[in-house]
Amino acid sequence: MGAGHSAGGISAAYVAGDSPVHRLEPHTKLVAVVAFALVVVTTPVQAASAPVAYAGFLALVLGVAAVAGVRAARLARSLLVELPFVFFALLLPVVSGGPRVQVLGLSLSEHGLWTGGGLLAKATLSVLAATVLAATTEPRALLRGLQRLHLPQVLVQILMFMVRYADVVLGELRRMRVARESRGFRPRHVGALRVLGPAAGSLFIRSYERGERVHLAMLSRGFTGRLPTGPPPVVGARSWATALTLPLAAAVVLGTSSLLL
Amino acid sequence: MHVPDGFLDTTTSLSTAAVAAVGVAAALRGARHELDERTAPLAGLTAAFVFAVQMMNFPVLYGTSGHLIGGALTAVLVGPWTAVLCMTVVLMVQGLLFADGGLTALGTNVTLMGLVAVAVGYGVFRALVAVLPRTRAGLLASAGVGAFLSVPTAAMVFVGLFSLGAVADVPLGTVATYMGGVHLLIGLGEAAITVAVLGAVLAVRPDLVRGARHLQAAVALAPRAHPAPAVPTGSDAR
Incomplete structure (x- = not known):
């Protein structure tokens, strides 16, 4: 249900530009974004350090978005896809068991608040990272990746x-x-x-x-079952290192926050 | 209904990704029997159709509108294997280009909306087609029931995964009731839209509906009762 997906179609996802993020090879970006999402997903929801880690992740993603020149409005609009699951996350504090806290006159489960909040934070962070990927990579380049x-x-x-x-x-x-x-x-x-x-x-x-x-x-036109593609460009350790900065930094954030708190 | 990142833990996400990979590999083999060497362009264009029709808003009940998910409809139209490929491709594009559905949850989404929805939708469809009278109405009813059941079943599988792969202490019954109730309504919309679209295709191009092959009788060449009119010549011809 809902209003469907982006109204602009496939071509609206990409924002042309010439930032360092745009210039990265698509498959290194794909690996980087999936690895970042994995780090975000593995963050323990119930740990006291979780909010600090989420804030660190958010700073990282927004930093990459700033380097890539992705506008804030674009990022905000991309968050609309989360809406159906926001209701689900809001339901958790109401229905979960365990010790309860009073928030604005409502008796809410403390456990559910942490879980629902954690789910929302994780989903939001991943949506932001995926939006930066889509905004800086042409759909066809993404498929080559x-x-x-x-x-x-x-x-x-x-x-x-x-x-x-x-x-x-x-x-x-x-x-x-x-x-x-x-x-x-x-x-x-x-x-x-x-x-x-x-x-x-x-x-x-x-x-x-x-x-x-x-x-x-x-x-x-002579199609034989394979689409001709040129030889793939050589990707050195440097561009891999640049692309993997995001997930590595996220892993460092996760490690430090759980050690310090 | 796209599952975002973080709703299920890493183990569950990776397990469903493995299930999805096996299912898609099987679909890649199976689709060759349905579409032979035309697989890529025809499945690609069918996926583009599914993607487009998911953006179409249908009024379902007064004041609410819904869109098609399309697993059951696509399976009846082009065959279950091709349908799995189409749904997979649509989910990949939505996840990669629109951040709709998490990238680590892609396996989960493909399992739920590709494999489960298509398998349930098409399985129920085939079972009912075998039982119900072999008519257009019987076919549409079978497809409608298949489409209806495919949605809540996929939602219940999600609840099952959530109970396995999420933090404990969330009462499963409440989650199941909420998800089940919402998706029963969505399933009603899905069934109505599936029957409407399928009926329209059957009326115009029944030969394109793979699930309706048993309705087609081979038409024998028959002599005309009256001689054909003379072939127009000269100034008559346009």
Whole structure:
């Protein structure tokens, strides 16, 4: 449920730029962001040092975002995807057991407060890191990165076709909506399914037929089942070290905060 | 319903990632039987369709709207293996480009919305198709029930994972009731949208619905009752 995903489509995720973060090889960035998320996830929720660690992680991510020139508004907007799980996290202090504390006249579980807060903090930090990755890496470069990380060839190809045509299909969807609404259609109740169902159905037929046409066009241009790519650029220890600064710093933050407190 | 990072512990995330990897590997082999060498473009475009249709808001009950998740619908349209690939690809793009669903939770999300939802949706669909009358209405009812059940089942599997992979002391019953209740409603919306979309495709291009192959009878070539009109010539031709 909810309002769906980003309204701008695939191409809206990337923000062109020439920062050091933009220039990193995509697969090193992917590894770095996943490693950072792993460090964040492994932070023990119940430890007294957890809030300090979260603050440290937040400073790190915001630092990288500043270097990459990702705007604050973009970061804030990306947090909207969390909303369904915010309700879930808010429920935890109410339903959890254990000792209870009074907050604003509500009797809340102390354990649940730590858990819910920890979940929200972790989810937020990971969303911020993933947003920096998406904003500084072109979708196609991201897929090349996945290919270098040995994702199966067929899966990479499916991803390439999806990323290439998602905006085309979204454009068709938008034109259908404009056509419906310019004829006075307003979706108000379940009866609207009689109009929207066929719209989605014809979107499927158009997409599938486009897939068939694309395949024939590729065959006529000599497609053999592999998409030609140039030799992958050599990535030295230096660029790996630059990319892995983020997860390593996060690990240091986690280590120091648990030692000090 | 995308699980973000941090909701499940590292062990559970890694275990579900292993399950997802095995499932996707099996789907990569299985999809070859469904789409032969056209797998990449057709699955890619179907995934683009799923991605787009998830952004379409359908009014479900007065004042609320929902969007399709699409596991069961895609399985009936293009076959279960291809559906698993499409859902996986959609979840990857949402996680990588829109931070929707955590990167360490990608395995969990693929397991829930790719494997579980498609397996339950398609399994129930096939079981009902075998029992119900072999008509268009029977097919749509089967797909609707499959789509309805796929959503709460995936939610219950999430609750199970949450009980395994999260901190203890959260009363499981309450979480299960909350998640189950919410997802029963979402499942109703999913069923309504699935039936509406599937009915529309069946009306126009029944040959594209893989799950409806048993409804198609081979049409034998038959002589026309009346001779065909004369072929237009000269100025008639356009």
